[in-house]
Amino acid sequence: MSRATREEDLDTRIDLLRERIKDSDDLKVKGDVFDTRTLMNLYALASKGVIDALGGEISTGKEANLFYAIREGQELVIKIYRITTSNFQAMQDYMHGDPRFGNIKGTKRAVISAWTRKEFRNLKRAEEAGVRVPHPIVTRDNILIMELIGEKDNPAPQLRNVDLELDEAKRIFNKLSDYISLLYNKADLVHADFSEFNVLYDGDPVVIDMGQSVTLEHPMASKFLARDVTNIARYFEKKYGIGSEEEIWSKVKVQ
Numbered sequence: 001m002s003r004a005t006r007e008e009d010l011d012t013r014i015d016l017l018r019e020r021i022k023d024s025d026d027l028k029v030k031g032d033v034f035d036t037r038t039l040m041n042l043y044a045l046a047s048k049g050v051i052d053a054l055g056g057e058i059s060t061g062k063e064a065n066l067f068y069a070i071r072e073g074q075e076l077v078i079k080i081y082r083i084t085t086s087n088f089q090a091m092q093d094y095m096h097g098d099p100r101f102g103n104i105k106g107t108k109r110a111v112i113s114a115w116t117r118k119e120f121r122n123l124k125r126a127e128e129a130g131v132r133v134p135h136p137i138v139t140r141d142n143i144l145i146m147e148l149i150g151e152k153d154n155p156a157p158q159l160r161n162v163d164l165e166l167d168e169a170k171r172i173f174n175k176l177s178d179y180i181s182l183l184y185n186k187a188d189l190v191h192a193d194f195s196e197f198n199v200l201y202d203g204d205p206v207v208i209d210m211g212q213s214v215t216l217e218h219p220m221a222s223k224f225l226a227r228d229v230t231n232i233a234r235y236f237e238k239k240y241g242i243g244s245e246e247e248i249w250s251k252v253k254v255q
C-alpha cells in the first residue's frame, strides 16, 4: 500500500469510527465516558489499526463502560474507565502495597491510567498462569482493549445467569477452585472480586474484571483471598448444593 493510500485508508477508518460514535444513541449521551481525551485516544487506536470500528454498548459498570469493537473481523471489547465517576480513593487503596503501582500519585487521570494498566497486567499474568481470561490486547490511558467472550450479538452470560446441570456445575466449581489456586500459587495474585458476577460462561468459565486484583505483597491479600473463597463456595452451595470452602482451600497452598 502506498503512503497516500494508507493515509486515505486511515482517514476513512477514523471517519467511520467517528460516524459510529455520532450515530449511536448509546454513545451520544455518554459525555462522561467520551470526553475529548478519550475520543482522541480512540482515534489514535484506530489510526494505529488496533480497532477498525466501534459498536454499541455491552455494559455500564460501576467504574467503566464496555463497548464492542471490531478489528479485521475479530470481535473485541473496549473497556473505558470513567474519569469523573470512578472511585479514585478505592483505586489508590488497591494499588497501595503493589510494588508495580505503589508509587502512583497525582491526578485522577494518572491514577485511573495506572489502574487500567494494572488490569491489563493482571489479565496477562493470569493468562500466563493458565487461567482463562479475555486475552488483553492493549491499553491507552483509561482504555483497555481485550478479546470478546461470546459473540457480538450474543456475549457470554455471567455465571449467575446460567443454570448448569449438576455434573457441569461440579466441573465448573472444580475449575474455578483450580483458578483461585493458579492465581495465588502461580501468578502471585488474588482476584479480590471473584464471584458469579465476574465469571462468564461460554461452555467453560472465563474470569473477568481484574482491575482490583492484587499481588501477594498487598497488606489485604490474604483477607481478599478468604473472601474470594467464601464467595465462590457460597454460590455453588446455595445454588447447586455442592462444593465447600474446604475443597477450595485444599487446592491453595497458603504461604
Ligand SMILES: Nc1ncnc2c1ncn2[C@@H]1O[C@H](COP(=O)(O)OP(=O)(O)OP(=O)(O)O)[C@@H](O)[C@H]1O
Binding pocket: 058, 059, 060, 061, 062, 063, 064, 065, 066, 077, 079, 134, 146, 147, 148, 149, 150, 155, 156, 157, 158, 197, 198, 200, 208, 209, 210
Ligand atoms: N471480554 C468480555 N467479553 C464479553 N463480555 C464482557 C467482557 N468483559 C466484560 N464483559 C461484560 O461486561 C460486564 C462488566 O464488565 P466488568 O465486570 O469488567 O466491569 P465493571 O466496571 O467492573 O462492571 P461491574 O461494576 O458491573 O462489575 C461483565 O459483567 C460482562 O457481562
Ligand SMILES: [Mg+2]
Binding pocket: 061, 197, 198, 209
Ligand atoms: Mg464486574
